[in-house]
Amino acid sequence: MLDRSLIGRESEPAVHEVEKGMIRRFAEALGDPNPLYVDEAAARAAGYPALVAPPTFAVALASNERFRHSLDLGTRSILHGEQQFEYVRPIVAGDRITVRSRVADVQERPGASGPMDVIVIEDDGRDDEGKPIFRTRATLILRRA
Amino acid sequence: MLTARQLYFEAVKVGDELPPLVKPPVDRLQIARYAGAAQDWNPLYVDEPHAKGAGFPSAQAPGMIAMGFLGELAVDWVRGARLRRFQARFVKIVWPGDVLTARGRVTDRRFEEGGRYVADIEVWAENQRGELVVRGSATFQLYYSAEDEARQRQGQPPLAVTREEEEARLAKLSRAQPPRPAPAAGRPLAPPRAVLPPPGRQPGPAPIPAAAGRPPAAAPTRPVRSGKPSKPARPAKAARARPAARRKPPKPKARPRPAKRAASKGKARARRPAKKPAGKKRR
Numbered sequence: 001m002l003d004r005s006l007i008g009r010e011s012e013p014a015v016h017e018v019e020k021g022m023i024r025r026f027a028e029a030l031g032d033p034n035p036l037y038v039d040e041a042a043a044r045a046a047g048y049p050a051l052v053a054p055p056t057f058a059v060a061l062a063s064n065e066r067f068r069h070s071l072d073l074g075t076r077s078i079l080h081g082e083q084q085f086e087y088v089r090p091i092v093a094g095d096r097i098t099v100r101s102r103v104a105d106v107q108e109r110p111g112a113s114g115p116m117d118v119i120v121i122e123d124d125g126r127d128d129e130g131k132p133i134f135r136t137r138a139t140l141i142l143r144r145a
Numbered sequence: 146m147l148t149a150r151q152l153y154f155e156a157v158k159v160g161d162e163l164p165p166l167v168k169p170p171v172d173r174l175q176i177a178r179y180a181g182a183a184q185d186w187n188p189l190y191v192d193e194p195h196a197k198g199a200g201f202p203s204a205q206a207p208g209m210i211a212m213g214f215l216g217e218l219a220v221d222w223v224r225g226a227r228l229r230r231f232q233a234r235f236v237k238i239v240w241p242g243d244v245l246t247a248r249g250r251v252t253d254r255r256f257e258e259g260g261r262y263v264a265d266i267e268v269w270a271e272n273q274r275g276e277l278v279v280r281g282s283a284t285f286q287l288y289y290s291a292e293d294e295a296r297q298r299q300g301q302p303p304l305a306v307t308r309e310e311e312e313a314r315l316a317k318l319s320r321a322q323p324p325r326p327a328p329a330a331g332r333p334l335a336p337p338r339a340v341l342p343p344p345g346r347q348p349g350p351a352p353i354p355a356a357a358g359r360p361p362a363a364a365p366t367r368p369v370r371s372g373k374p375s376k377p378a379r380p381a382k383a384a385r386a387r388p389a390a391r392r393k394p395p396k397p398k399a400r401p402r403p404a405k406r407a408a409s410k411g412k413a414r415a416r417r418p419a420k421k422p423a424g425k426k427r428r
Contacts, residue, residue, distance in 0.1 A: 022182075029175065029182035030213035031168060034220065046225060047298070055216035055231050055283070059209055060183045077199045078187055080208045084232040143199075 002073070002117040002142065004106045011067035011101035016125075018061075018095040023051045026060055043092075053091035059083070061091075062123035062136045064101045071103065073119070073142060081118065082139035088132045097125045097133055104137065117142040151225045151294060154254065154262035154287040155311070163249035163266070166218040171206045173241045179210050201238075208235035211245055211279040215268040218247040219283045222266070226285040229263070233281030237272070244273040252282070256311075260303030262287050 020040075027037035035042035036052045043051050091097070105120035118141055125134045180190050188195040189205055196204040212233045220228070239245065249268040257263055264287060269280040288294040293304035 025178075026182040029178040030210065030217065031175070032213065032217045034217070054213065055220060055228050056209055056213045059185065063184050065184070065186070077189060077201075079189075079238075080235050082232070082234045083209065083212060084230070085228075086230050087228050090227070 001108055001115075002106050002119060006071055006103045006106050006119070009071065009103045011064050011070075013098045013100050014061075014064055016061045016097050016099060018053065018091055018093055018097060020051050020093040022060065023053050023057065023093055026057050027054050030054065030056075040093075048090065048092055050093040053093075055085065056083075057091055058085055058087075058123070058125065058134045058136050059138075061097060061099050061125060062101065062121075062138070064099070064123070067101045068121075071119070076117075077143040079141040079143065080138065081141045082137075084137040086135045088134065091125075091133060095133070096128055098128070099123050099125045109141075111141075111143075113143075151288060151291070152223050153291065153294070154264065154289045157251055157254050157264050157287065159251050159254060161251040163218055163222045163268075166214065166221070166247040168214050168245050168247070170242050170244050171210055171239055173204070175210065176204070176206050176241065179207055179213075183207070183209060185209065203240060206239040206241065206243070208233075208239065208279060211235070211239050211247075211270050212281065214245055214247045214270055215249070215279065215281060215283070218249055219266050219268055219285070222249065223264070223285045223287065226264070226287040228283065229286055230284040231281065232283075233268075233279050235279050237276055237278045239272070239278055243278075245270045245278065249283075256306070256308045260289070260293070260305040262289050262293075262306075 024038050027034065032054055034054070036046055036048065037054055038051070040051055046052075101121055101123045103119060104122040105118075107118045107120075108115050109118050110116075118139060121138050121140065123134075123136045123138075124132065125136075126132050176190050180186055185207055187207070189199065189201065190207050191204060193204045212231075212235075215233060216231065219231075247268065247270045249266050251264055252267050253265040255263045255265075263284060265282060265284050267280075267282045270278050272278050288297065289304050289306050297303055
């Protein structure tokens with residue numbers, strides 16, 4: 001059983017500068033040809049200040065490896081159970097976003113091969129003035145070895 | 146492809162189906178590229194010996210690739226609307242070589258305070274075996290109409306339309322339609338037929354479908370419709386690249402049809418493989 005005292009543990013803030021190339025690579029990895037993700041002229045014509053990020057792009061900013069390591073989840077297999085995004089505004093190239101990660105929940109759930117640990121990590125992304133841009137919530141399932 | 150045209154709230158109907166999006170097979174190269182692009186270095190995605198050692202038949206694809214396909218499907222359809230919420234549950238593992246088809250359907254449209262117009266879309270993807278792999282929903286904010294967009298782009302306040310005003314306008318429109326030809330003389334008059342509900346009208350007076358954000362456990366809900374045989378408004382765009390030879394009876398069937406109890410029907414259907422004739426799901 002994962003330690004429930006992890007609930008509430010927070011990461012150090014991580015500052016991300018959203019680069020054009022990062023957005024393009026993300027869209028290309030998904031095979032999504034939407035020009036708003038790759039073509040600046042198209043993005044401006046649609047009223048955006050710069051390249052727009054695809055809907056699931058925030059995961060690229062939310063996966064704080066160092067924080068996850070600090071939780072000491074061990075070497076068990078981690079499966080992705082659920083994912084949520086809330087956007088206050090779209091992420092665009094040139095954004096500077098400060099992301100804080102937090103353990104929102106730790107549970108035990110019955111699984112096909114015995115009980116599984118579930119950890120829920122929330123990430124909150126804000127601009128330099130502290131205004132919220134997005135929130136994400138990832139539910140991860142840890143298989144017992 | 147994205148078209149220049151916007152999708153406006155006034156044109157969105159509950160039950161509208163999104164044209165299915167068939168993606169090329171998720172191969173190992175794509176998995177590696179995605180892991181790098183998303184900085185998601187779960188060894189189960191890229192380290193085959195590790196995955197086998199952990200008891201899996203092979204490396205697996207990040208579920209987020211499938212969710213990304215759902216995002217592409219929804220964003221292409223709503224063209225220019227603002228994404229507010231997007232959530233998904235990963236139901237089955239996606240394996241290298243899987244061919245996913247993303248599908249979606251409008252489950253709710255709402256008039257919010259201050260001239261904000263919101264649509265909920267349920268989205269899901271199935272693999273080439275017809276198995277549901279991911280299911281979720283997306284909430285978008287749209288302009289009400291071209292007029293609303295023009296106003297807001299000029300920095301003016303949004304166009305405020307209430308549901309009642311919309312219904313009244315649509316009712317007027319349907320009254321303004323040319324009268325039917327008079328029935329042939331000599332034959333008894335048929336009882337008057339009900340006027341078709343105007344497009345976009347919701348069933349019932351207080352039509353907030355309760356199931357909006359909460360699809361049942363195993364399959365997307367079906368929309369509750371007001372018995373009107375309408376065909377879903379589809380953008381001209383056809384679904385992309387459709388590999389042949391991969392049509393199995395689908396589980397989550399996408400087709401708006403009158404359903405009394407959307408939730409229970411959806412559930413029942415999900416447990417059993419589709420007993421409806423397959424093959425018409427691809428339009």
